[in-house]
Amino acid sequence: MERRKLKVGIWALTGCYGCQLNFVNLEDDLLKIVQNVDLEVFYMATRANNEETNFDVSFIEGSVTTPEDEEEAKKARERSKYVVALGNCAVNGGVQGFNSTQDFETNIRTVYGDDAHFHLPFGLSKPLDSVIKVDFYLYGCPPEKKDYIYFLTTLLLGTWPEDWTIPVCAECRLKGNPCVIIERGEPCVGPITVAGCEARCPSHNVACIGCRGPLKVVDNSDAMALTFKGKELPTDRILDRMRLFSAYKDLSKVEEALRNV
Amino acid sequence: MRYTKLRKENFHEFLRVLERYGKVYAPHRISEKFYDFREMRDPNDVVTEYPRTVMPPKKFFFEPLSELFKVGLRDFSYSTPEEDIQPFVIFGVHAYDIKGLMILDSVYMEPGLEEKQYAVRRQKALIVGISDMPDQYNFSNVRNADWVDEGFDLFLHPIEEGWLIRVGSPTGHKIIDDNSQLFHGTTLKDIDDFKEHEKRRQLSFPMCMSLSDVRYVLEVNWNNPIWEEEAKRCLGCGNCTMTCPTCRCYEVWDEPDVELSSASRFRRWDSCQFHDHGLVAGGENFREHKVDRFRHRYNCKNSYVKALHCDFCVGCGRCTAFCPAGISYMGIITHLMEAKVHED
Numbered sequence A: 001m002e003r004r005k006l007k008v009g010i011w012a013l014t015g016c017y018g019c020q021l022n023f024v025n026l027e028d029d030l031l032k033i034v035q036n037v038d039l040e041v042f043y044m045a046t047r048a049n050n051e052e053t054n055f056d057v058s059f060i061e062g063s064v065t066t067p068e069d070e071e072e073a074k075k076a077r078e079r080s081k082y083v084v085a086l087g088n089c090a091v092n093g094g095v096q097g098f099n100s101t102q103d104f105e106t107n108i109r110t111v112y113g114d115d116a117h118f119h120l121p122f123g124l125s126k127p128l129d130s131v132i133k134v135d136f137y138l139y140g141c142p143p144e145k146k147d148y149i150y151f152l153t154t155l156l157l158g159t160w161p162e163d164w165t166i167p168v169c170a171e172c173r174l175k176g177n178p179c180v181i182i183e184r185g186e187p188c189v190g191p192i193t194v195a196g197c198e199a200r201c202p203s204h205n206v207a208c209i210g211c212r213g214p215l216k217v218v219d220n221s222d223a224m225a226l227t228f229k230g231k232e233l234p235t236d237r238i239l240d241r242m243r244l245f246s247a248y249k250d251l252s253k254v255e256e257a258l259r260n261v
Numbered sequence B: 001m002r003y004t005k006l007r008k009e010n011f012h013e014f015l016r017v018l019e020r021y022g023k024v025y026a027p028h029r030i031s032e033k034f035y036d037f038r039e040m041r042d043p044n045d046v047v048t049e050y051p052r053t054v055m056p057p058k059k060f061f062f063e064p065l066s067e068l069f070k071v072g073l074r075d076f077s078y079s080t081p082e083e084d085i086q087p088f089v090i091f092g093v094h095a096y097d098i099k100g101l102m103i104l105d106s107v108y109m110e111p112g113l114e115e116k117q118y119a120v121r122r123q124k125a126l127i128v129g130i131s132d133m134p135d136q137y138n139f140s141n142v143r144n145a146d147w148v149d150e151g152f153d154l155f156l157h158p159i160e161e162g163w164l165i166r167v168g169s170p171t172g173h174k175i176i177d178d179n180s181q182l183f184h185g186t187t188l189k190d191i192d193d194f195k196e197h198e199k200r201r202q203l204s205f206p207m208c209m210s211l212s213d214v215r216y217v218l219e220v221n222w223n224n225p226i227w228e229e230e231a232k233r234c235l236g237c238g239n240c241t242m243t244c245p246t247c248r249c250y251e252v253w254d255e256p257d258v259e260l261s262s263a264s265r266f267r268r269w270d271s272c273q274f275h276d277h278g279l280v281a282g283g284e285n286f287r288e289h290k291v292d293r294f295r296h297r298y299n300c301k302n303s304y305v306k307a308l309h310c311d312f313c314v315g316c317g318r319c320t321a322f323c324p325a326g327i328s329y330m331g332i333i334t335h336l337m338e339a340k341v342h343e344d
């Protein structure tokens, strides 16, 4: 069966290029995927980028931090049938969005002091869907290799990828791990974090820090905060924990729940 | 029933003997507070006293994640994974978990509707039960699941000299007969030990009540505000159902291979506590709110197993012991039973 090749762009805003790197890490599978895909833009892998074409799918990595980021995102959007927020920075603003509750100037002065001079016109790091419409989200820091493959192969077949809507706990139990919240009272955010990593950190006996971001379909962060409070975690640490990979999450429910205990 | 005795000094040898009947899985301590069934490598690592394993034995029969079938995308072929299931032994299963398996049997082995993966494994498995000493979460007595008359090949009860064994199947008889050097006749002292242990055990159950009306109590309390209040603390994490010995929900999805030559359908345990569990075509969700999902579990677990005249819940206490939010299943049920809904 002759299949039309998908025209794909892999764009990068402000991020560490790790999500693109994990695409390259597909190695042998990448060679199989390119039989069905034309990589028109892939900043990390080539200089021969063709930004002027129309794309079936644009993967966009990184947070929207500079005016150029925003322009780039809009350009990609205009030319693409589907836009995919690739990785936590694009989905949730990334760790660099962490201090989103203070203005950018204050953040800069706190870190670099009053004498520092910055000429770059950048600001707070925002998620991609704060500036353009996003059709799909690939979670993670970076997303798992199988996320890329599943996404592209389903699209190539003419169906679509199903979103992850279950928490890390599900995979943690399926793996037969003990629970670090119950056993050690650790602030594991697995219960409210998007699964798909096969509970990598808890499987190494380390609490989940939420790098795949909070579940989009349901928000149980208030209950999570109550659990942590019950383990005697101070309120500021609870809030930090929840903001780490989702700086723009509305935590008013959390704050209210904590006020009422 | 046939009884025999296994002396302490023969216990490890007995575990080794079981290996002749297949790979042995047994309770192991996997962390400070958690136990789970794991493949036995060294009989010294097997624990005989444990409150409950984190995963129920259901994982051996209804696999947490599996490929159901594959379809060729070029030749439209259809194939199911080749399975060569060898006999295996699950050692150290508590009575409530054996009852749990019998409940699963009533669903997955219903004549004419057998679930292949489950049935094949069930036929290949040898079950060696072991008596448990209940902790604060165990209410299997209230569920009539603290004792089993069937569903095992051998069942071990502790006595001073070692173990008193009940023999529950033809395979059980064969193990005893083929290895008679390991076993001894029971003495009157053994019988006293056994009775003493059972008495101590029965007195250790934290609850003593009847739950025979519970599903109706839940039904008439459908709109009780307790549900809303208690659901607030629920994380929707699904630990309660993932660890439940009788939960059976699963999710299926399809994945093409990277060359687009085939696609496989996979199955993974699902939980009614997840938001999308009630999502159906058209985007409707019949359990849209957390309280709907929270309440549902109580109703489902307390519904009636017609084939066995019992409830789906066997009282193992896992859903309470393994709830990260510390929500007590029986706590909520007793709360509902006692709280007045009518104000004078």
Ligand code: SF4
Pocket: B233, B234, B235, B236, B237, B238, B239, B240, B241, B273, B319, B322, B323, B324, B325, B326, B327
């Ligand atoms: S384990 Fe507890 S917190 Fe998690 S879904 Fe069940 S009741 Fe809710």
Ligand code: SF4
Pocket: B240, B243, B244, B245, B246, B301, B312, B313, B314, B315, B316, B317, B318, B319, B320, B329
């Ligand atoms: S509902 Fe809870 S106590 Fe009952 S069988 Fe399931 S896990 Fe055990």
